[in-house]
Amino acid sequence: MSNWVRAHTNIALIKYWGKADEDLILPMNNSLSLTLDAFYTETSVTFDDALRSDELYLDDRMQDLAALKKVKTVLDLVREKAGITSKAKVMSYNHVPTAAGLASSASGLAALAGAASLAAGLELSSEELSKLARRGSGSASRSIYGGFAEWQKGTSHETSFAVPVDDADWDIGMLFIVVSDNKKDVSSREGMSRTVQTSPFYQGWLDSLDDDLSAMKLAIKEQDIHEVGVIAERNALKMHATTLGADPPFTYWSPDSMKAMEAVRALRDKGYSVHFTMDAGPNVKLICRQTQLEEIRTHLLNDFSESQLISARPGPGLHVVSR
Numbered sequence: 001m002s003n004w005v006r007a008h009t010n011i012a013l014i015k016y017w018g019k020a021d022e023d024l025i026l027p028m029n030n031s032l033s034l035t036l037d038a039f040y041t042e043t044s045v046t047f048d049d050a051l052r053s054d055e056l057y058l059d060d061r062m063q064d065l066a067a068l069k070k071v072k073t074v075l076d077l078v079r080e081k082a083g084i085t086s087k088a089k090v091m092s093y094n095h096v097p098t099a100a101g102l103a104s105s106a107s108g109l110a111a112l113a114g115a116a117s118l119a120a121g122l123e124l125s126s127e128e129l130s131k132l133a134r135r136g137s138g139s140a141s142r143s144i145y146g147g148f149a150e151w152q153k154g155t156s157h158e159t160s161f162a163v164p165v166d167d168a169d170w171d172i173g174m175l176f177i178v179v180s181d182n183k184k185d186v187s188s189r190e191g192m193s194r195t196v197q198t199s200p201f202y203q204g205w206l207d208s209l210d211d212d213l214s215a216m217k218l219a220i221k222e223q224d225i226h227e228v229g230v231i232a233e234r235n236a237l238k239m240h241a242t243t244l245g246a247d248p249p250f251t252y253w254s255p256d257s258m259k260a261m262e263a264v265r266a267l268r269d270k271g272y273s274v275h276f277t278m279d280a281g282p283n284v285k286l287i288c289r290q291t292q293l294e295e296i297r298t299h300l301l302n303d304f305s306e307s308q309l310i311s312a313r314p315g316p317g318l319h320v321v322s323r
């Protein structure tokens with residue numbers, strides 16, 4: 001009977017975009033996210049001396065070495081901590097609506113951190129799990145917690161981890177407009193690296209983050225959905241502006257991304273408190289009142305299909321499940 005660990009994906013409202021240290025995955029700035037219920041990964045790990053190499057099965061399909069890179073980083077750290085050398089078999093299932101194409105590395109690497117440490121007999125604190133997940137993928141550090149979490153950038157492996165900010169047990173929800181599920185050509189890792197190295201707008205982005213973060217934490221404390229949305233939308237637009245100045249320039253926006261942004265503005269003209277954020281892909285994520293999710297969804301059906309619209313509510317932190 002192996003242990004299965006579930007971790008949910010999170011969407012940043014104040015973005016992580018750029019590393020101070022690429023090997024340790026230390027970010028340039030603090031970021032803040034909301035963990036969601038709709039998308040999660042379940043993972044189980046078995047260390048087995050009979051295995052000649054680590055194996056990763058994602059939705060029952062064996063993955064190649066490239067996909068294994070981030071996984072191996074986490075497994076090696078766990079082996080080092082536990083004083084073991086055996087290889088591991090990793091079974092992972094991504095629970096994302098099929099149309100979504102939103103399989104997020106955040107939930108995957110967070111679930112791996114939990115499952116691998118459990119399988120190795122380690123009893124890690126949430127802080128330790130956050131650091132371990134971070135080494136797999138930066139945003140995974142935040143999925144250890146439910147609700148709102150802040151990844152404190154720190155200055156070393158030991159000081160860079162997420163902390164819980166608020167349980168999000170109030171009237172906030174998200175609605176995903178899935179405009180495309182094909183693989184993006186610039187990964188978040190490549191995108192942020194190129195931007196940090198070459199974009200003249202990058203410093204301006206960094207300079208604005210402390211104010212965004214403190215304003216966001218105040219808006220969350222006051223449960224002010226409008227302010228949360230305004231700050232998040234502006235933060236996302238600033239982040240995406242940096243990519244246009246990179247060399248070579250790039251953008252994650254597609255024509256349908258712009259259509260989705262226009263639809264959000266039209267909803268605001270109708271009086272809804274709704275704003276959007278975007279990450280390293282063309283999909284658009286709306287921030288709105290949970291109690292207005294269905295009304296907003298109905299309006300959006302004029303421009304998008306049922307399967308493109310996915311409602312999400314605040315979700316829980318990392319936890320063991322029985323399968």
Ligand SMILES: O=C(O)C[C@@](O)(CF)CCOP(=O)(O)OP(=O)(O)O
Nearest residue numbers: 012015016137138139188189279280
């Ligand atoms: O989530 C956010 O704060 C914003 C982003 O999603 C992009 F918009 C960045 C996610 O970066 P991630 O995939 O974690 O990169 P890694 O550390 O290179 O694996």
